[in-house]
Amino acid sequence: MDSSARNIRIVIADDHTMFRDGLRRVLETDPHFQIVGEAADGLEAVRRVRELAPDILLLDLSMPRHSGWEALQELERLALRARTVVVAAAMDKDEVVEALRLGARGVVLKESASELLVDGIRAVMAGDYWVGDVGVSELVQAVRRIVSHLGRAAQHRNFGLTEREMEIMAAVVGGYANKDIAQSFCLSERTIKNHLTNIFDKLGVSSRLELALFAVNHQLVTHDSSLGGSATNKVSTSAPRR
Template sequence: MSTIRILIADDHALFRDGLRMLLEAERDFQVVGEAADGDQAVKLARRLKPDILLLDQEMPRLRGLDVLREISSLLDSVRTILLTASIEKKQILEALQLGVRGFVLKESATEVLLKSIRTVSGGQYWIGRESVGDVVEALHSLTPSFRDEKAKQKPFGLTPRELEVISTVVAGYSNKEIAQKFSLSEDTIKHHLTNIFNKLGVSNRLELAVAAIHHGLAGEQ
């Protein structure tokens, strides 16, 4: 089992201490550094090059999104999860554009944080159901041509079932939940998703959700 090297960036010392203890209880996690403000986060990210940066959205000296701008050249190797008490829809889109790979609310259960770190470390995005919904809703409101795009919907050779699966992915359903919804096996859902990814030219669920909204492929759930 390979070790996931983690940098914690948060201005609250008690939160950092508790988070370090929590993470270091996991055999595959190693906390390599802590930053108390945005400037320190930038310097440590550049020097330590962690696998995961757990970044508080609101910090002194440099806010979370400003930190991302400063370390943009590192984001291929340093994957960032934004820790936040709350986040606005526009900020979600901006954060994604700046390279954020995941969002975790500070009130989330421990298991959610641990799973998000392993998921993002594995090269995927961690966007829970609520976050995906926010992305979708924000795309609706921030893309003036959305209705025109929907009117010019491109089928991409998608089957009716594949369109149904796309709608559930956009709504934030997991493979298990999609399988239950349509009374299918998870393997069948994975097969559908592979075909959908190939037809749309996307490589993950987040890209699929964005492409589906842009091309008007997502129906109501």
Template sequence: MKESGKNSADRSNGDARIRVVVADDHPVVRFGVRNMLEHDPAFQIVGEAGDGDEAITQTLDLEPDVLLLDVQMPRLPGLEAMRAIMDRSPRVKIIILTSTVSTQQVIEALQIGARGIVLKDSVAADLTTAMRAVLSGDYWIGGERVMNLVTALNDLMKQAAATPERKTYGLTPRELDVVTCIVEGCSNKDVAKQFAISEETVKRHLSNIFDKTGVSTRLELALFAIAHKLVKLEA
């Protein structure tokens, strides 16, 4: 979905709504965010993107006030897309919209230029408040408004140092989700349906997983995941 006209043109026409681009590889997530914001006259969805490259194009072309950006995106990861956007359009306020994120990823995102982090299971409660917070010049971290980024980053770094994260062999949160499905015996079709992605995307995830873990079959992957505690097994 794409509108013609840039931010400056909209402002000159008296449109004071907050212009938003939603970048997420899940159509269901994009639909949910769009449906929620359409009921708030303060916001206007002006563009959507299903991968990192599209996120860059949509943001640079449409110049929204806010970009909602998933960390795990096809073609180009969210953080890499954010780097490219911040280099060319630093005015846009970027909020990371994600299912799960590590402390280290939060730190990296904020250092690149993100203004907020909103978990997808908190969208209904936090999203509009988070967007207003970042547009007013503050940050949104851990479900609350943050005014001092330096203090917040120091706290996050102390937390990361005090709680070493489990070894994941470079697997992204989405790839770990796929691994869990494989251990549970899911087919590619099952995985695609569960995460609302195509089977081609599932195959691409599996190829990346095989490369990172050094296995070559689904059975080897399942055994590797169990042996290295990549999945939580039901008692």
């Protein structure tokens, strides 16, 4: 069923009662949003998600007793169907990527207009990632930094990717634009785009950000995701998705 044709069931997790009340009032102006529960800490958030099976969990990260970060890890372990949108006072790009890596599907800052949160909820329900106005290329660069810090070897499972597709995927995670990838492998940009289309189809992703997150989550790239080029070769905010 189309998510826009039915109620979207939401749990709000934040340790500030006034913020929860305000968020409830804002969201309940939309007839398709139904607030089914609230939580004041991470433990309660996980419990509410298990009990109520909401579509969306709106999760603050800075809560007492059990933080939102710990809740994200627990929800990822339990593999519950609720999609988490982090609603935080402030986050740097590395924290945004780490939240997405732990299973969050969206990030919205508390200072954002309420319309941005509504758009984010709808985007996440449609199966997309939502990062507000944070540039995709900035997040890809943050993914690269996290990969370098992980320093783990890639898993043997390659999801049907060829060796060349694995190389191109690693270059995308490294933050390189199609033009630079093509030059490195002595291929045309069209060929690189065709490879990316195949990679997206095999992995079930639809953007460079989703590809980077998938690769990090499944340890498909090592800490060396470099073409050996300079920082000026990195992907720009206007780079094509494929």
